[in-house]
Each structure stands twice: as structure tokens, then as C-alpha cells.
Amino acid sequence: xxxxAKRYKAEDDAHRxxxxxxxxxxxxxxxxxxxxxxxxxxxxxxxxxxKKIKDAIEEVILWLDDPELVDAEQFEDKLVWLExxxxxxxxxxxQY
Numbered sequence: 001x002x003x004x005a006k007r008y009k010a011e012d013d014a015h016r017x018x019x020x021x022x023x024x025x026x027x028x029x030x031x032x033x034x035x036x037x038x039x040x041x042x043x044x045x046x047x048x049x050x051k052k053i054k055d056a057i058e059e060v061i062l063w064l065d066d067p068e069l070v071d072a073e074q075f076e077d078k079l080v081w082l083e084x085x086x087x088x089x090x091x092x093x094x095q096y
Contacts, residue, residue: 014072021075022064028079029060032086041089049088056085 036042036053045053060082 018070018072018075021072021079022070025060025075025079025082026064028082029057029064032082032089033057033061035089045088053086053089056082 032053036045036050036057042050060078063078
């Protein structure tokens with residue numbers, strides 16, 4: 001019985017980590033989508049950078065719709081990838 005409890009605790013911890021990682025990615029993606037749609041920010045970006053960021057955000061949002069076989073590390077990796085693409089927005093945001 002104690003072994004079962006330990007196993008379930010480990011499974012619960014892994015699931016909790018996965019949910020937190022997914023929520024962080026979702027929040028970031030939707031926040032960046034709202035930010036890129038702000039005219040003050042998007043007007044400062046070149047059309048190519050604007051398109052690259054918008055495409056990356058939409059890719060992540062679509063990817064999030066089918067996360068069944070995804071683990072926490074994949075969510076975290078996708079977040080790091082999206083953050084690296086959205087860096088121009090963050091740098092402009094820090095100027096305001």
C-alpha cells in the first residue's frame with residue numbers, strides 16, 4: 001500500500017509539472033499574441049519579424065491543441081523556442 005502511494009505521488013508530481021509547463025506556454029503564447037497585435041509594438045517591427053513572430057505564435061497555439069503525447073520537458077522546450085523568437089517584442093516592451 002505504501003509502495004502504491006509512492007507511485008501515485010510520483011505520477012501526480014509528473015502530471016502537476018506537465019500542467020504547469022503547459023499553462024506557462026499557453027499564457028506566454030496568448031500574451032505575445034495580444035502584444036504583437038498592439039499597434040505601438042507591431043509598428044516598431046519589420047514586416048519580416050512581425051510575420052515570423054505571428055507564425056511562431058500560431059504554430060504554438062495549434063501545437064497546444066494536441067498535447068496528449070507531450071511531456072513537461074517538451075512544453076518547456078517549446079516555451080524557450082517561442083521566447084527566443086519573441087525577443088524583439090520584449091525588447092520594445094521594455095522601452096515603454
